[in-house]
Amino acid sequence: VKMSTQKSVKEAIKAVNEEEERSRNIIIYGVKEEEEEDEEGANPLHEQITMISKQIECSDIYVRNMDRIGKKTPEKVRPIKVQLETSLDVASFLSNAHKLKTSEAYKMVYLAPDRTAEQRVAHNKLVKRMKELIKEDGSKHYFIRNDKIESTDKRI
Secondary structure (H helix, E strand, O other): OHHHHHHHHHHHHHHHHHHHHHOOEEEEEOOOOOHHHHOOOOOHHHHHHHHHHHHOOOOOOOEEEEEEOOOOOOOOOOOEEEEEOOHHHHHHHHHOHHHHHHOOOOOOOEEEEOOOHHHHHHHHHHHHHHHHHHHHOOOEEEEEEOOEEEEEEOOO
């Protein structure tokens, strides 16, 4: 019994540490890959993140690290994992992400929190359900907040 308790405590600590680590990351989807990204020295990725930061008025936030995630394939654009200093910086980035929609260059770029595989599955289910609700009743504005689908009347 003692070994299983120790193991479950270690797993709980590991989960908390992973959650803490993920809370300082954002994932950016839709940024085209440049050929120079593979070369040492040149980092167009840094320039892209700097431009996105300026667009959403978060250029004062320090970016600790950034990298493409996933295996490189010619037909897919890999997302970018960006590590920020604090979870408050992440909140600031995400709350200003809507400003990308007004930019012609970044209207197809999306920011999201770094989620675990289970969280991604749950979020995708919510998005799918929300799309069904939009088809059923287009008179409301639907959105996801705190892992729940909410709605308001559309502004005219």
